[in-house]
Each structure stands twice: as C-alpha cells, then as structure tokens.
Amino acid sequence: MKIYHGLDSFERIKNPVATVGTFDGVHVGHSKIFSTMKTMAEACDGETLVITFHPHPRLVVHPDSKNLKFINTLERKYELIENNGIDHLLIIPFTKEFASTDASVFVKNVLVEKIGVCELVVGYDHHFGRNREGSFEELLGLANEFGFKVEQIPAQDIDSIAVSSTKIRNALHQGDIKTANNLLGYEYSITGIVVSGNKIGRKIGFPTANINLQDEYKLITAIGVYACRILRDGKMYLGMGNIGYRPTINNSDLTIEVHIFDFDVEIYDETITIFFVDRIRNEVKFKDLDALKAQLTLDRETVQGIL
Numbered sequence: 001m002k003i004y005h006g007l008d009s010f011e012r013i014k015n016p017v018a019t020v021g022t023f024d025g026v027h028v029g030h031s032k033i034f035s036t037m038k039t040m041a042e043a044c045d046g047e048t049l050v051i052t053f054h055p056h057p058r059l060v061v062h063p064d065s066k067n068l069k070f071i072n073t074l075e076r077k078y079e080l081i082e083n084n085g086i087d088h089l090l091i092i093p094f095t096k097e098f099a100s101t102d103a104s105v106f107v108k109n110v111l112v113e114k115i116g117v118c119e120l121v122v123g124y125d126h127h128f129g130r131n132r133e134g135s136f137e138e139l140l141g142l143a144n145e146f147g148f149k150v151e152q153i154p155a156q157d158i159d160s161i162a163v164s165s166t167k168i169r170n171a172l173h174q175g176d177i178k179t180a181n182n183l184l185g186y187e188y189s190i191t192g193i194v195v196s197g198n199k200i201g202r203k204i205g206f207p208t209a210n211i212n213l214q215d216e217y218k219l220i221t222a223i224g225v226y227a228c229r230i231l232r233d234g235k236m237y238l239g240m241g242n243i244g245y246r247p248t249i250n251n252s253d254l255t256i257e258v259h260i261f262d263f264d265v266e267i268y269d270e271t272i273t274i275f276f277v278d279r280i281r282n283e284v285k286f287k288d289l290d291a292l293k294a295q296l297t298l299d300r301e302t303v304q305g306i307l
Contacts, residue, residue: 001082004090007114008293013088015046018111021126023052025071026080028185029123029156029163031245034084036126037121043275046118047087052077052109053094056217060094071168071184073191080186106143119149124206125164126152146153158182171223175222187275188221188228194267200246200305201259204293208242208257209267220256221276223283227303229275230260237263240296240303241274248284248292259302278306 004010017040019033037048059070072080072199081089092098092110101109111117120143136152143150155162163183171180172188181187192211201208209230213220230237236239241258258274280302286292 001078001086002088003078006091006093007110010090010114012116013047013049015041015044016049016088016115017041017044017046017119017121018049018051018115018117019121020034020051020111021058021123023050023077023081024056025165025168025184026077027163027168027183028158029073029153031084031185032156033121033123033153034086036151038118038125039086040121040151041087044118048085049088050081050086050091051090051092051115054091055094057094057099060099062097063107069169069216070217071188071219073173073215075217076189076256082252094288097109103138104142107139108146109203112146112148117148119151121151121153123153124155127281153278162196169219172219172221175224176277177221177226177279179278180221187277189273189275190218191271191273194270196268196274197255197257200289201257204257204289204296206296207264208259208292209272211256211258211272213256222253222279225281225283225299226278226279227277227306228243228258229277229307230258231273231275232260232267236303237261238307239263240299241276242283244283247283247291259296259300261304279305
C-alpha cells in the first residue's frame with residue numbers, strides 16, 4: 001500500500017475507486033466497504049484509495065474535550081487498512097480551515113479535480129463536509145453533476161447489532177471484549193513499552209510485564225482481568241492481563257500489566273502488543289498477598305481454559 005501525506009504529494013492513479021472517513025476502529029463494516037471497493041476496482045481496471053484525516057477531526061473541532069479516546073492508534077489503523085488489501089492511502093491534514101470546507105467544495109476540489117475519482121463507496125451513516133452537513137442524497141447529486149458513481153453500503157449486523165465505532169467504544173468501556181472483538185472482526189489490542197514495576201507479582205510467582213502506552217488518546221478497555229495473547233519479537237504467547245489500580249497493594253495509578261505463561265525473560269524497554277480475548281472478572285482488593293496469589297492461580301486455570 002502506498003501512503004500519501006497531504007494532497008500535494010498525491011499522484012494520480014488509474015480509475016480510482018475511493019472511500020472517505022476517519023476509520024477509527026477499522027471494523028467489519030469498513031471491511032465490507034473495502035471488499036466492495038476491490039470488487040469494483042477489478043471491474044473497471046482501477047485502483048483502490050482510502051482517504052482519511054490526521055489529526056482526528058474531533059481533536060480539531062473539539063480541542064478542549066478531555067474524553068477523546070480512539071480505538072486504534074494511527075499505526076494500527078494504517079496496518080489494518082493495508083491488511084484489507086487497499087492499494088493507496090491518502091492522509092489529509094485536518095485543520096480548522098479544512099473543517100470549514102463546504103461539502104460540495106470538497107467533492108469538486110478534492111475528489112474530482114485532485115483525485116479524479118471514478119467510483120466512491122460510502123457507509124450507511126456517511127456524512128461529509130463542514131459540520132458533516134453533506135448527506136448521501138447531496139452526494140448523489142454531486143456524483144451526477146461531476147460524472148462519477150456512488151455506492152452506499154448498508155449497515156453490517158453482527159448478532160443483530162448494527163456495527164459502528166460508537167458501539168465498539170461502548171463495549172470496550174463496559175469490558176465486553178467479546179462483543180467488541182466480534183464487531184471489530186479482530187482482537188482489540190494495546191501496544192506499549194515494557195517498564196519496571198514494583199515486582200510484587202514476581203514475589204508471589206506471577207511476574208508481570210508493565211506496559212507504558214505511547215499514545216495518550218488510546219482507548220483503554222474497562223478495569224478487570226483478561227485472557228490475553230501477547231506478541232513479542234514476532235512470536236505469540238498466552239497469558240493473563242490486568243488493567244486497574246492494584247488495590248491490594250494500594251496503588252493509585254492505572255496500571256496495565258500482563259503475566260505471560262511459561263516465560264522467564266527480561267524484556268524491559270521492549271515493545272509488546274497485548275491482544276484481549278475475554279474478560280474473566282472484576283478487579284478485587286484482597287486481604288493479603290496470599291489471598292491474591294490464590295486467586296491468580298484460579299485465574300490462570302480459567303484463562304488457560306479459554307485460550
């Protein structure tokens with residue numbers, strides 16, 4: 001996949017079949033859009049193009065909001081788009097000036113004149129332009145005016161739930177990892193650098209890797225204990241993770257840590273990725289470390305049964 005940073009760097013491609021969006025939490029609905037684009041591109045001997053924005057429009061339009069969290073980091077989002085077989089990715093810098101662009105101006109100046117779009121594929125809830133004022137009906141009119149085709153993909157349902165990034169966020173906030181993963185079409189993950197902890201886990205036979213996140217806007221799933229897979233240096237391991245405040249030792253900071261099964265290697269300063277499979281329980285304050293160790297032993301058995 002070829003990546004273009006800004007409109008000035010974009011080079012014309014053959015019969016572009018495009019889509020436009022923020023694609024936070026690339027999910028099964030987006031995958032349906034991408035697969036439709038590929039089918040259309042094959043039919044017209046064209047190439048697929050995803051147009052997205054950086055920074056996320058909400059960071060520009062609502063800069064004072066303290067609750068802006070995103071399902072995927074930029075790097076993960078780009079990786080997922082590439083994994084869907086897209087040929088080209090155009091990242092448009094999102095500024096206050098760009099945010100004020102009228103929907104029809106965006107279509108004319110960007111999609112038609114700059115990109116030369118042949119066909120455009122959008123989701124069932126797609127809006128565009130200033131304040132998301134551009135509707136699908138307006139898009140159809142503009143497509144007719146400028147001579148390109150538009151196809152709208154209906155909502156994709158998983159277990160009778162219409163897939164959307166909002167529903168995925170809500171599931172993650174509730175710790176409903178299985179639902180979130182079903183809607184995403186892959187396992188929700190966190191990537192970070194392993195840092196030194198207080199080594200309490202090691203003292204009770206459950207050493208953990210403590211994770212320092214590199215992205216302040218990453219959405220963290222609910223507090224609790226999880227069945228996990230851990231990717232380290234190209235190899236996948238099994239383990240159990242904890243997100244919480246470790247009340248048994250009176251910790252005051254939110255901590256993300258993972259105990260990797262059958263693993264005894266120092267990995268400080270290494271980058272690992274934790275894939276969350278299922279949530280097995282809430283975080284609990286135990287009376288002492290012996291009680292914590294006993295529960296962790298039970299947790300390990302539960303997680304091994306899941307994985």
